[in-house]
Amino acid sequence: MATVNDNYLKLKAGYLFPEIARRVNAFIEANPEAKVIRLGIGDVTEPLPQACRDAMIKAIEDMGDRNSFKGYGPEQGYAWLREKIAANDFQARGCDIDASEIFISDGSKCDCGNILDIFGDDNVIAVTDPVYPVYVDTNVMAGHTGEINEKGEYEGFVYLPVTAENNFTAEIPTEKVDLIYLCFPNNPTGATATKEHLTAWVNYARANGSIIFFDAAYEAFITDPNLPHSIYEIEGAKECAIEFRSFSKNAGFTGTRCALTVVPKNLIGKAKDGSNVELWKLWNRRQSTKFNGVSYIVQRGAEAVYSEEGKAQTRGLIDFYMENAKIIREKLTEAGLSVYGGENAPYVWVKTPAGLTSWDFFDKLLQTCNVVGTPGSGFGAAGEGYFRISAFNSRDNVNEAMRRILDKFK
Numbered sequence: 001m002a003t004v005n006d007n008y009l010k011l012k013a014g015y016l017f018p019e020i021a022r023r024v025n026a027f028i029e030a031n032p033e034a035k036v037i038r039l040g041i042g043d044v045t046e047p048l049p050q051a052c053r054d055a056m057i058k059a060i061e062d063m064g065d066r067n068s069f070k071g072y073g074p075e076q077g078y079a080w081l082r083e084k085i086a087a088n089d090f091q092a093r094g095c096d097i098d099a100s101e102i103f104i105s106d107g108s109k110c111d112c113g114n115i116l117d118i119f120g121d122d123n124v125i126a127v128t129d130p131v132y133p134v135y136v137d138t139n140v141m142a143g144h145t146g147e148i149n150e151k152g153e154y155e156g157f158v159y160l161p162v163t164a165e166n167n168f169t170a171e172i173p174t175e176k177v178d179l180i181y182l183c184f185p186n187n188p189t190g191a192t193a194t195k196e197h198l199t200a201w202v203n204y205a206r207a208n209g210s211i212i213f214f215d216a217a218y219e220a221f222i223t224d225p226n227l228p229h230s231i232y233e234i235e236g237a238k239e240c241a242i243e244f245r246s247f248s249k250n251a252g253f254t255g256t257r258c259a260l261t262v263v264p265k266n267l268i269g270k271a272k273d274g275s276n277v278e279l280w281k282l283w284n285r286r287q288s289t290k291f292n293g294v295s296y297i298v299q300r301g302a303e304a305v306y307s308e309e310g311k312a313q314t315r316g317l318i319d320f321y322m323e324n325a326k327i328i329r330e331k332l333t334e335a336g337l338s339v340y341g342g343e344n345a346p347y348v349w350v351k352t353p354a355g356l357t358s359w360d361f362f363d364k365l366l367q368t369c370n371v372v373g374t375p376g377s378g379f380g381a382a383g384e385g386y387f388r389i390s391a392f393n394s395r396d397n398v399n400e401a402m403r404r405i406l407d408k409f410k
Contacts, residue, residue, distance in 0.1 A: 007143045012152070016133050016378035017041050023362070024372055037401040039328075040372040042187070042346070042390045044252045045397075046320060048301070049313035052251060055304035059297040070296040075287045077104025077260070081299045084306040085260060089245070095232035101264050101280065103287055104294050104302075106257040108217050108244040112181075113138035115213065115242065115261070117290075118282040119269070123178035126158040128170045130188055130376060130383030132215070135181045151381040161382040162189060164340065164351070169193075172200055176208045182231075183215040185222060188379050188388040189349040190341015192227050198234045205240035211269070211279075212241040217259075220250035220318055222344045238264040242279070249321075249346065249392070251305050251314050258294055258302045321346045324398045325391035331402035332389070335409040346391040349376075353409070361387050369404040 020040050028036060047053075062068035076082070082099040090097035105111050112134050121144060127135050136154065139145055146155025153159055158177050160170035168191035170182075182201065184193040205212050214231040222229055231241045243262040247253035267279045294302075304310045325342040332339045338351035350373075352361040358375035365371045365387075376386030391398070 007141050010140050010147055011137060027366055034370045036370045036372060037397045038372045039390045039393055039401055040374045042392050044254050044392050045394055046252055046317055048252050049310055051304040051307050051310035051313055052301040056297050056301040059300035073293045073296055075291055075293050078299050081303045084303055088306050090230060090232060093229060093233055095230050097232055097262055101262055103261045105259045105261055106294055108246040108259040109134050111244055111261045116142050117286050125179045126160055126173055126177040127181045129159040129161050129381055130379030132183055132187050153381055163382055169197060172204050178210055180210055180212045182212055185218040185345035188347055190345035190347040192344045195228050198228055198231060202234045202237050202240060206236050214241050214243045216243055217246045218249060218345050221322060221346050224344055238266060247302050250318055252317060256298055258298050321391045327398055327402060328389055328391060331406055335406050348389045350387040350389060352385050352387055358384055358387055368408050371401045371404060
């Protein structure tokens, strides 16, 4: 009989969001009349920008003409898209990133896990706590951890708690770690990192030969002009950091799938014999072997984000969701709850009231308000006692959800 990867058996009962869906579906089955509003999973609700739709329609027409038809594309992504990304997202902010260092993918979630393919099994890995579950679970699947303890922590990780007590800012480790996951603006807390804070991380990584995995999926939601959008705005970051970005939230591509990963060409790892290895070459080899690239049609849609029309329409989407976040912050504060985030990120991080656990609060909101959020404990041990509310929904749903919560909590 075929054997299985036993590392999967170390995972908790279910990935956080499927577990939420299971509970919500059970509630709806028992209460079919309930009008449930979902502010849990960070999925967008508003249509793709018109500029992206027009570009994708044109691309479909291209596929109907022998002269413009496209078959297999370059695994790294079409140059015309990578050049637009390099110019608009990096070079415009003073980052020395070349188009050749950008890899187009079908999701930053995928690449946050796939990147482990090019790293060894004996690295010491640091994650913030609470943390986006994908960072942890993909390492468990890859066999990089031991068993889970009663607090929900896996042996083998260095956990860096981020709570209200430390202003949601992870302290630099006192020990040496090899791989560091950072996400700013942060999912789930909505916290941000100053240039000074990221500089401290870059200095630590350079001094210790560490690699930072910098997840910037929500950078477009930053409203404070003093906050960095990219790790590469920090001097020396090209020597120690890989950055992940996505079109999912800023341009509504959650169902369309397009993202990117930046691997600088001067980024170095170590082989077991102590020799230096260029990580760009390993990632390029990995992608060329395991990935056939994002479709031509989708990449044309992503390219349109950088047109004048696309920029304006994407900005409109971001402003819409951030207005939702403002409403959520204000109404939850009015309800007497302690809230964080929601000012430079589309997530509001809520302290659960009256000593309720995060799953208790989940059940209370679901059963009394018919509103779904995300329990903080699903993001790690330090997330216990907190709750994430997403701003990704229609204005009507956000207003109605807040009205219901105010009725029950004010």
